[in-house]
Amino acid sequence: MSDSKPTSNTSAPHEDAKTQTTCGGCELLCEDLPVRSIKSGTGCTAADKWFGHGDPLPQTTIDGKEVFLNDAIHEAAARLLSAQRPLLTGLASTTLDAIQIACRIADCIDASVDANDYENLILTAPTAIRVGRVSADLEELRDRADLVIFWGVDPSMKSTRFIERFIKPEPHNGNRRTISVGMTPAVTPSSYNLHFPVPEEQHVSLARLVNAHLAQKEASVSSPDGLDDIAHQLHQFIDAARCVGFVSTQPAETTGLVKWSLSKLIQSLAHQKPCFEIPLNQRASSEGGNLAGIGAVCTWHFGSSGAIPRASSSGSMFLPAEADAQHLIKRDEVDCIFIVGRIPRQIKGLLAEDSGSKTVIHITDESNDASFKNSIRLACASLSASTKGSMLRSDGRLITLRPFETACLPSMQNILDKLLDRLAVHTRNEGST
Ligand code: SF4
Numbered sequence: 001m002s003d004s005k006p007t008s009n010t011s012a013p014h015e016d017a018k019t020q021t022t023c024g025g026c027e028l029l030c031e032d033l034p035v036r037s038i039k040s041g042t043g044c045t046a047a048d049k050w051f052g053h054g055d056p057l058p059q060t061t062i063d064g065k066e067v068f069l070n071d072a073i074h075e076a077a078a079r080l081l082s083a084q085r086p087l088l089t090g091l092a093s094t095t096l097d098a099i100q101i102a103c104r105i106a107d108c109i110d111a112s113v114d115a116n117d118y119e120n121l122i123l124t125a126p127t128a129i130r131v132g133r134v135s136a137d138l139e140e141l142r143d144r145a146d147l148v149i150f151w152g153v154d155p156s157m158k159s160t161r162f163i164e165r166f167i168k169p170e171p172h173n174g175n176r177r178t179i180s181v182g183m184t185p186a187v188t189p190s191s192y193n194l195h196f197p198v199p200e201e202q203h204v205s206l207a208r209l210v211n212a213h214l215a216q217k218e219a220s221v222s223s224p225d226g227l228d229d230i231a232h233q234l235h236q237f238i239d240a241a242r243c244v245g246f247v248s249t250q251p252a253e254t255t256g257l258v259k260w261s262l263s264k265l266i267q268s269l270a271h272q273k274p275c276f277e278i279p280l281n282q283r284a285s286s287e288g289g290n291l292a293g294i295g296a297v298c299t300w301h302f303g304s305s306g307a308i309p310r311a312s313s314s315g316s317m318f319l320p321a322e323a324d325a326q327h328l329i330k331r332d333e334v335d336c337i338f339i340v341g342r343i344p345r346q347i348k349g350l351l352a353e354d355s356g357s358k359t360v361i362h363i364t365d366e367s368n369d370a371s372f373k374n375s376i377r378l379a380c381a382s383l384s385a386s387t388k389g390s391m392l393r394s395d396g397r398l399i400t401l402r403p404f405e406t407a408c409l410p411s412m413q414n415i416l417d418k419l420l421d422r423l424a425v426h427t428r429n430e431g432s433t
Helices: 045-051 069-082 096-109 127-131 138-144 155-159 162-167 200-214 227-240 257-270 291-302 325-330 345-353 412-432
Strands: 086-090 147-151 177-181 193-196 244-249 275-280 336-340 359-364 375-379 390-392 398-400
Touching: 045 155, 069 096, 069 336, 069 359, 069 375, 069 412, 086 096, 086 325, 096 291, 096 336, 096 390, 096 412, 138 162, 138 244, 138 275, 147 227, 155 162, 177 227, 193 227, 200 227, 200 257, 244 257, 257 275, 291 390, 325 345, 336 345, 359 412
Parallel strands: 086 336, 147 177, 147 244, 177 193, 244 275, 336 359, 359 375
Antiparallel strands: 390 398
């Protein structure tokens, strides 16, 4: 039970409701979504999933039994404090302010922290840290790039508005050509939209071959049949372009070599002409689009973007592919999982396999998420329709959310604040005894 029990999640809109709202469904954080389209279908599959949660209202429960919110917060604090190895995860569906409070909670309970960002799963650590990245904002891609090369195409990109918003509009300097490198084309092939069906395992060789063509050197690698011809064609198109944008997505491999080789190629090209990478790091889903915000807040708070084995505001270790959420859960190295917001689907899958040995504490606006044994669910107001605050777009731009429904439940931030207060009381009491 919430402390005051509402009956419906759909209430009268604010008097000052705007006709357009911000969608937090993926890292693009579109600010132009018509409010009237939310119920009837937005035209974006990922947005429909993002807004399609929370009706009927989520319930606050302890081990499956409905309880008052304050009782659940009290119990959640006790279980977090008694955990030997807590893990803080989720976070991508929440605001920057909420993430900051969650980080302070992690600090209080010495939790591991990882939001399940792909780059924290890469063995050799994020590409930007290793080799640097020449990047630009999304509007720069839209307005300046007369050649866009999709380097590996994540099929889930097609369920977002990326192509509609940033590829279809003509650039300021004329027509735009696109080239898809990967097994599926990002854009329907035509004379201006080419497709080179190169499997991911050849992407490193292809990047090195294009680099060799640029440097007018013999490639030092033997390449599969036809790859050198593709490299030659790519080189010619790049040569003819005024500004080149590479759009990269998450490769399946986790050594980091695909991303590394592409970054090196872009670095070389950027010495010759405007050239940059737009990394789309997140698979579209309903888990929320604030991964860049998590990276920024965690880096500011702990010194690294995630994969943090033990939170400490005085500096934490960064152990990619070691202390990331998935590895910690798989290796049974956590006994309590504190999930803030929508659950990343990989984490949901891992928890479904767990026999109930782990405590799950989940602050959620989801009405239909899996209920876990040994769990506390703290129901919060809709993250997609009623939450105020800001998120960071994948290119680092600050985006303000524009709630269009009155909240019927306490906000995520409010619940986190209360939980932090409760933990502080416990900690003070312990200190005085
Ligand atoms: S592209 Fe992403 S942010 Fe834009 S409407 Fe679709 S889900 Fe929302």
